[in-house]
Amino acid sequence: MKNTAIKIFATVLLSSSFYYSEAQTLRGIGKRLGQKPEQFIDKKVDDISNATASQSQPTVTNSASQNGPFENLQGLKYDYVRGTEVVFEDNFSADELGTMAQRWTSNGRGSVSQVSLAEGKWLELFDGNTYKIKDLVRIPENFTIEFDVLALSDDKHQFRLDFGFDYQKGVGNHYYLAKHNPLNINASYWFNRFEFHSKEVTPNKNSEVKANMSYFANDVMKVKIRVEGNRMHTYINEYKILDTEMVDPITKKYFYLAFNNDDKTAKIYISNFRIDKI
Template identity: 25%
Template sequence: MKILDKAVCIAVMFTFCSAMSFAQIRINDPGRVVERQAENRANRKVDQAVDKGFDSVEQGIGNLFKKKEKEKKDAENKGNASQDNKNADASNAEKDKGSETAETPPKTGKPTLKSYSKFDFIPGEKVVAAEDFSQDAVGDFPAKWNTNSSGEVVTIEGTEGKWLMLGPEGVFYPEFVTSLPENFTLEFNLASTSEFSFYTGYFRAVIAEVGNAAKDFTKWKSFDGEKVNGMEIALHPKNAGGTEGLSAYNIFSDTPANSLMKNEKSFPAFHAPDHNVVKVSIWRQKGRLRMYVDDFKVWDLPRAFNPETKYNFIAFSSKDYQADDRYFISNLRVAVGAPDTRSKLITEGKFSTTGILFDVNSANIKPESYGVLKEIAGVLTENAAVKVKIIGHTDSDGEESSNLALSKKRSEAVKQALAKDFGIDGGRLETDGKGEAEPAGLNTTIEGKANNRRVEFVKM
């Protein structure tokens, strides 16, 4: 009997190992994941032996989005091609990578400002809605959201902060977004489990007008031809050929010109071979839509938004899930207004931006800050006699003395970036930091903290 019991335990552990190798899930709440897998696969209770077996298995899984070792080696071999084959490799890279050229290095490792040299996204002037799920407990559905499905807040190894894992067959919307002007930006991080099935439905980002969100939000499960006011952008981790990457399939919109804009594009989306995580940035300027995935500009459409639609609703949805597939979203941010860098810095003498972003508790500038830095550098280049003081600000999280030191380091990092990457004479730039001493908003809200984490440029 003991031999039989051991055999049963080994068989169960093998089943879970196979399942985890397929979905490659590494969420920092393994007990809940085991329960979910057990319900999906066998509808039976997970006993103590399986728990212990899973604890051993998870050590070898790595992070949530780890690809197969073979894929990693292929990527490394591709990046380490010999000098004799440089021209051939450059030609192949241009075909495989879409928008990348022979002069653009493959997107391996952590992206840099230089790798974002074609990124021209500039976030709105003031953050009016933000969500990082910091106020929600892991395992709960977020308090400020609504859905007709299920979901829960999770943490993912290898990434910062918390994520909302979307349940199947439903719509998920932040109840705190109730108005969207004719100029705004929407940003969020999107992730999926690796080994993602092509047969799982698209991830859909919705920007729409609804009369009663609590009643009408379910209409946006998918755009099925029903008369609704708004647009839906469809994304999927794999393109029609089933290759690695991410595809933007369609834009459904209620614009008079096009009820369905077919703009399917496949493109290199992942910066590292072991992370299925991308940043989506959407920019509305009246009727115009620009959309980016990481540094790749997917669409630039002059008449995507309907001028007659009063957009007041944002949501995310998907349907037709395969069992182990999941989408995750994090770091949602809505900002309004069209920043006028030239006028404010030159005429008014002061320009403040929340669009220069840094790693947590660090002075390392995130590459998606490139568009803002480029805009500021352009103003300084056109006005060669102007000198500015760069002043860093933080929110009130952490020690006051640490925040002061961090704000000074961040302003110095901005100075170095302008000098090194944009050719601005460092002698024209002074730096300072105020830490948390001069808040622009309340430090008790996510939006207030986002507005407090800013960089000011003051004309001297």
Template identity: 25%
Template sequence: MKKLILISALLLAGSNLMAQGFLKKLKQKAEEAASKTIDNVIEGKAKKNTEASTTVQPAAKTESSPGTTNAAVTSTTAYDFVPGTKVLLSDNFAQDALGQFPLKWYTRSKGEIVTLNTAKGNWLRVYPGTFVSPVVNIGENSTIEFDLIMNWPKAGGYMVPAIGFALYDRGNKGEILSYDYRLKNCLKFTIAPYRSEAAVQLTSFENVAKKLESDKYKVANFENKVGSVIHVAISIQKERVRIWLDQEKVFDLPQAAPLNGNLNQFKIDMSASNYTNEQLGYYVSNFRFAEGSSDKRSKLLTTGSMETSGILFATNSAEVQSDNEGVIKEVAAAMSENPDLKIKIIGHTDAVGKQEANLILSAKRAESVRDALVKTYKINTDRIETEGKGSTTPITNDTSEEGKTMNRRVEFIKI
């Protein structure tokens, strides 16, 4: 019996030892497998990182610059719209009753004045059709601004309607709405949303014939503007047309507007849609038509000189108080676009006061304009010379206030 008990004990102990050995081996194999897996992952990551590094930054092999790498290219721009100072027409529909069509405008369709929970003031809600502004005589240099809200279901399945804005000639109390109207001169652009972007295109007519049809400019991420105020700004300088949407320049066309077009009426066209009126809403407001300035940038580059009385200084001071015509900005743009361009700035005063004092004052004013170009627009000071001529070279002998204003000027000369 004792032998039997001893044998059983030995067998049990052996089984435990074997089980422990087996478990130990399993544990060792598991640890080896885990270690191998981790090593493979690390090696894989290292290999992937090495490949990525090789792909992104390969060794440059160029004859001109051996051993260098290609750098990322970046660019900068600026919002250079300058609104005109002399207002020709302004309309925010404040005088119009809610629910009514504005008295000064014309339509063959339906429109009504509304208020919105997301924007201040009164807004004209437009529906599919045509809407025409009061008559406003647009000169060869003008600026047009207004606000636009376009709202539709982002999850909707229909095509979003396009909206067009145009300037026509021969407008007279809604004549453009007549089916007998014959197009002569026109400048129009259309915003056509599609999926997440919007296509913007401009077309112009001069003496009945089509003058220009632009390429389509794609505004990315346009869905982010749904339901928000979009500020539209237009600058016309003879033939040159520039258009911005929320400070994004969509067009800068040097030969787009009809010459001597006598444009005098603004028109809005909204296309049809499968959306219901409850699902869709297009609104406009805050119109401002103003007399603009000529294309001074082009004049400086083509003729070699230009001058302005639009830079205003404090009385008997060289401090720049305002630049109503945006001349300094235009000159800065010309110099930024043409790195080899160098200029001389010449200050002029009227004949009031002593000639010696006027010479000093005019020189300081020229320096102030130079400093604005250098500090605000980062133009290298080595590209700018300055001079003051006081009242020695007047452009008129008129001693009236108007004549004095003409003589108080700043001249830019290409050197």
């Protein structure tokens, strides 16, 4: 009994010393980050508690309980599953810096670049330009598409990125009004929303998801789309923002990106693009 009491006392003493040392370290970090030490420590304790809790139970992402940048999501669970057969993949690793990506085309220009915020190579998109895959890539009836977007902007965020599908392979001119295409998603950093437009279903569909788009500025935004039959699922980072009938499965589809920018200091890039057949 005496030995047991000594062991318990030693354990408590060691734990106290550890947490005191950890707190002192966190105070120093908090000061360097310009935060009050107490606020920084509270945040780290919460982070540690959350991490411990996540180890003891399955991880479930539910937008109803954690809306993050989105205002009006209603319980759409993150359930993305990538297709099983690669149709097209490009991370621009084979391209020279400062040149247009070899496997892509546009009505004007693009430039393969490196950025300080993320690894690898990225294709810089320019205002008033629409981009498509140059190769003759016929998207399967059931498929997934993934790509990363990196938008750099100090404060204005006056730009938007459209992406979607049309029936033409090449790019003759820029899609200023991309919503007139068969299927379009407009990520508007300017007006803080995602807009979905489809002319492939009857009646035509229009949907809007409000979002704090500054959440996605100066960071990587991961876009994932899964199409099965006439149903399209769209995911932004860990959030599912669309799940409804949007697609005519028998039509041919060519993917495009269209960039419009009124914030001349802003830059936007894409990378890690892939299409997979389901």
